[in-house]
Amino acid sequence: MFDFDKQIDRRGTNSLKWNKYKDQDVIPLWVADTDFMAPQGVIDALQQRIAHGVFGYSRPSPRLIELIIERMQQRYGWKIEPEWLLFMPGVVPGLNFGIKAWCRPEQHVITPNPVYYPFLHAPEYNDRPVSLLPMQLVNDRWLPDFDTFEQQAKTADVLLLCNPHNPGGTVFTREELERIADIAIRNDLVVISDEIHCDLLLEPNVKHIPFASLSPEAAARSAVLMAPSKTFNIAGLCSSFAIIPDNRLRFKLQQAMRGLMADNNLIGLVAAEAAYEHGEEWLQAQLEYLRGNRDLVASTLGQLPGIKIAKLEATYLAWIDVSGLQLDDPIATFEAAGVGLSPGAQFGDKRFVRLNFGCSRELLQKALDRMVKAIQSARLVVQQ
Numbered sequence: 001m002f003d004f005d006k007q008i009d010r011r012g013t014n015s016l017k018w019n020k021y022k023d024q025d026v027i028p029l030w031v032a033d034t035d036f037m038a039p040q041g042v043i044d045a046l047q048q049r050i051a052h053g054v055f056g057y058s059r060p061s062p063r064l065i066e067l068i069i070e071r072m073q074q075r076y077g078w079k080i081e082p083e084w085l086l087f088m089p090g091v092v093p094g095l096n097f098g099i100k101a102w103c104r105p106e107q108h109v110i111t112p113n114p115v116y117y118p119f120l121h122a123p124e125y126n127d128r129p130v131s132l133l134p135m136q137l138v139n140d141r142w143l144p145d146f147d148t149f150e151q152q153a154k155t156a157d158v159l160l161l162c163n164p165h166n167p168g169g170t171v172f173t174r175e176e177l178e179r180i181a182d183i184a185i186r187n188d189l190v191v192i193s194d195e196i197h198c199d200l201l202l203e204p205n206v207k208h209i210p211f212a213s214l215s216p217e218a219a220a221r222s223a224v225l226m227a228p229s230k231t232f233n234i235a236g237l238c239s240s241f242a243i244i245p246d247n248r249l250r251f252k253l254q255q256a257m258r259g260l261m262a263d264n265n266l267i268g269l270v271a272a273e274a275a276y277e278h279g280e281e282w283l284q285a286q287l288e289y290l291r292g293n294r295d296l297v298a299s300t301l302g303q304l305p306g307i308k309i310a311k312l313e314a315t316y317l318a319w320i321d322v323s324g325l326q327l328d329d330p331i332a333t334f335e336a337a338g339v340g341l342s343p344g345a346q347f348g349d350k351r352f353v354r355l356n357f358g359c360s361r362e363l364l365q366k367a368l369d370r371m372v373k374a375i376q377s378a379r380l381v382v383q384q
Contacts, residue, residue, distance in 0.1 A: 002285040004036055007360045021340050027367040030342045032166070032317060034233045034358030036286060041278025042232060042271050049270045058266030060087050064273040068241065071276060078213035084245050086253065087264045089238040091196050091225045092118045098223055099126045099158055101256035102190040102249065107157035112144060114319075114348035116166040116194070131156060132348070135168060140311040142168030142319075146179060153187035161193040161211060164200070164314035167347050167354045171206040171313045174214070181211070181218045190249065191222040196240070199231040199283060202291050203313045212245055219245040223253070230315075231283060232275040233358075239268030290316050293357040293364055300368045304375055316358035319344075323351035325378045337374035339367045
């Protein structure tokens, strides 16, 4: 019914992902959008809206707000109010404006490391000092170093949280989130929780828990950032939202955004509503396909000498430790073999590369075959 095997030619569409290697025989598996066609319900809604022909200023529809409220209740048992919602073009602006609103100039922003690279840049962009919170492997899952977090929290105002974690793929448990919340509450931290990958859960036994849903105390000091963009491959339509239960925090953010934050694109709002209204069956099929792709990456690369891949609970992004290959430039090595990956240094750890497996299985297999050859060649060089 849903053909995720179909290879859609994205060349010539001004695709950031595919234009990077324009006119080169390099398979792009880097930036985090997929090569899958969006749900038909989204396409139909967009075509209908385009046919109307008038594209003036717009606001989120009552139905979109209702769908988000229903989604939070049905998926997480979290009752939210309409006034808690602030719509914005993207999660990254939410990170930056949150720092601007809630972190005093002399106080630190705590951000995980490694992490999605805008987390590393946002404190600098807003003239705030940053404390890097090490992420470490615990039972094959990436978790924060809680002892370090305890010390950093004493001189910080804001914690940036990424859940599910990008690039590590961890979905934090209730116990882990409550431990984070306890430190935040005792040290009066505001938690900005990027939960953009919350729908992309690959392990059947994991459950996403919005940070602000943990308790009234957590809700009083947090902003949850979500979007349909990664879930339904509509990132280019720029539609996301923040859920901020606390009136004071929400007002401060609105003040920081005033005159600087653009409204949502009306086409993005239409797509978001259609995705949440009609996209669930498509989403479940996509998740099953992504599980197969994840397992293919693990079985193909994970057993090779010099390669380590931790358990991936969510996202379509594999975080691969290539330090055992002793490559001077892993990205250049794989590009030369015809595969474009994201450099680990961009996320805070040069020992790794990040691979986006949100593509057809045939294309993924072709890329993995190229990587295997490159790895085998690198191993021969090391052994000589």
